Amino acid sequence: MMKRFFVLWICCLCLLIPVSAQSNKLIKELEGKRGALQKQIADNESLLRSTKKDVGSQLNGLATLTGQIEERKRYILAINKDMDAIEQELAVLERQLNALQRDLKEKKNKYEASVQYLYKNKSIEEKLMFVFSAKNLGQTYRRMRYVREYATYQRLQGEEILKKQEQVRKKRAERQQVRAAKEGLLKEREGEKTKLEDQEKEKRVLLTDLQKKQKGLQNELNKKKREANQLNARIDRLIAEEIERARKLAEAEARREAEARREAEAKRKTDKTDKTERKTATETVAPEKSKPLDTYTMSKADRTLSGNFIANRGKLPMPISGSYIITSRYGQYAVEGLRNVKLDNKGIDIQGKPGAQARAIFDGKVAAVFQLNGLFNVLIRHGNYISVYCNLSSASVKAGDTVSTKQSIGQVFSDGTDNGRTVLHFQLRKEKEKLNPEPWLNR
Numbered sequence: 001m002m003k004r005f006f007v008l009w010i011c012c013l014c015l016l017i018p019v020s021a022q023s024n025k026l027i028k029e030l031e032g033k034r035g036a037l038q039k040q041i042a043d044n045e046s047l048l049r050s051t052k053k054d055v056g057s058q059l060n061g062l063a064t065l066t067g068q069i070e071e072r073k074r075y076i077l078a079i080n081k082d083m084d085a086i087e088q089e090l091a092v093l094e095r096q097l098n099a100l101q102r103d104l105k106e107k108k109n110k111y112e113a114s115v116q117y118l119y120k121n122k123s124i125e126e127k128l129m130f131v132f133s134a135k136n137l138g139q140t141y142r143r144m145r146y147v148r149e150y151a152t153y154q155r156l157q158g159e160e161i162l163k164k165q166e167q168v169r170k171k172r173a174e175r176q177q178v179r180a181a182k183e184g185l186l187k188e189r190e191g192e193k194t195k196l197e198d199q200e201k202e203k204r205v206l207l208t209d210l211q212k213k214q215k216g217l218q219n220e221l222n223k224k225k226r227e228a229n230q231l232n233a234r235i236d237r238l239i240a241e242e243i244e245r246a247r248k249l250a251e252a253e254a255r256r257e258a259e260a261r262r263e264a265e266a267k268r269k270t271d272k273t274d275k276t277e278r279k280t281a282t283e284t285v286a287p288e289k290s291k292p293l294d295t296y297t298m299s300k301a302d303r304t305l306s307g308n309f310i311a312n313r314g315k316l317p318m319p320i321s322g323s324y325i326i327t328s329r330y331g332q333y334a335v336e337g338l339r340n341v342k343l344d345n346k347g348i349d350i351q352g353k354p355g356a357q358a359r360a361i362f363d364g365k366v367a368a369v370f371q372l373n374g375l376f377n378v379l380i381r382h383g384n385y386i387s388v389y390c391n392l393s394s395a396s397v398k399a400g401d402t403v404s405t406k407q408s409i410g411q412v413f414s415d416g417t418d419n420g421r422t423v424l425h426f427q428l429r430k431e432k433e434k435l436n437p438e439p440w441l442n443r
Helices: 002-015 025-044 055-120 124-132 137-211 214-270 275-284 300-311
Strands: 324-328 331-334 342-345 348-352 357-359 364-372 375-382 385-395 408-412 421-430 433-435
Touching (some): 025 137, 055 348, 214 385
Antiparallel strands (some): 331 342, 357 408, 385 421
């Protein structure tokens, strides 16, 4: 009877405690990280793929489709990582909940024992008899204090149980929230896998059609290779000229600094010596013969800019505005599904929406702007790093201009004959060395 009364009393008190909704921090963090990728996927689906049947347009469509597939795979990988993190969080919550429940059970048992004890000794007469049956005044005082403290202990135990029950309730709600997030992720992953299968099926159909046009395919690839070689030769020449120009400026700066040091040293010695000593000092500090520099030497400003550029590796913005996909990656690689088709890209190709702007990835100075086959190309120097933006319909900067990070430098060309296909070709160099731009960009 007493046990049932105790449980009912505790439950009633629990109902009086307000239930506060507590969002799970981990879920919010994961959703935030995944949100950008999710938006990118949605925007990418609106990028047009060519519906033409000629080889060139089909190759372009294949590149776009491949880029979309890679983005979707990347998103599924992100979902898998989030699933792992949620599984770990669930395991932690389960352990915490079990510990709280054990603690709660222990407190309930202790409280029940104390309630039963009070129930057996509940009358005022019994408490008074306990106090006044003491042998002396000191024992009487101690017994009175014991009665008061036991009552306080009883009350605190009840409060502790209520607090612990609230902790258990919140932990259960948190666990349920995480489980719901896991279920949502599972459904989302299955949906993305279905879309991926559809895209891969579409890609196989396109590859089959292209394989039937082997001769036209080789002709189109040879044409693209000639155009790429022509563009890269022009870029290489301009970069070599820019490096030489910067080297000469650095040499001139170094000579001016050396001359200033010699003059300062000569003046210092002149102030402390007589005419004979001044003559000796002049002979001592005679200008040294300058040696030709074989490698690119940076000025102080360029060294600082280069250091800042390196410090931002992996954080640099994409060189195109709006939504995008990478349709062709850096380096030499075979096109999956096509015989004897190998690509050699000195940079990356980034497809955006019509009207997309090319934008500077970092502070720098425009080294060159040139036209090739009716399209504009821009080179920007960031110390001894050079970024290259190709396939622009217009350029809004000129050689010698200073630009800032994310500044628009021109509009990317949209091909009206191929559904407005808009592709920026982007390269990154360290002096003459070609770099893979992807590890430098924040995706």
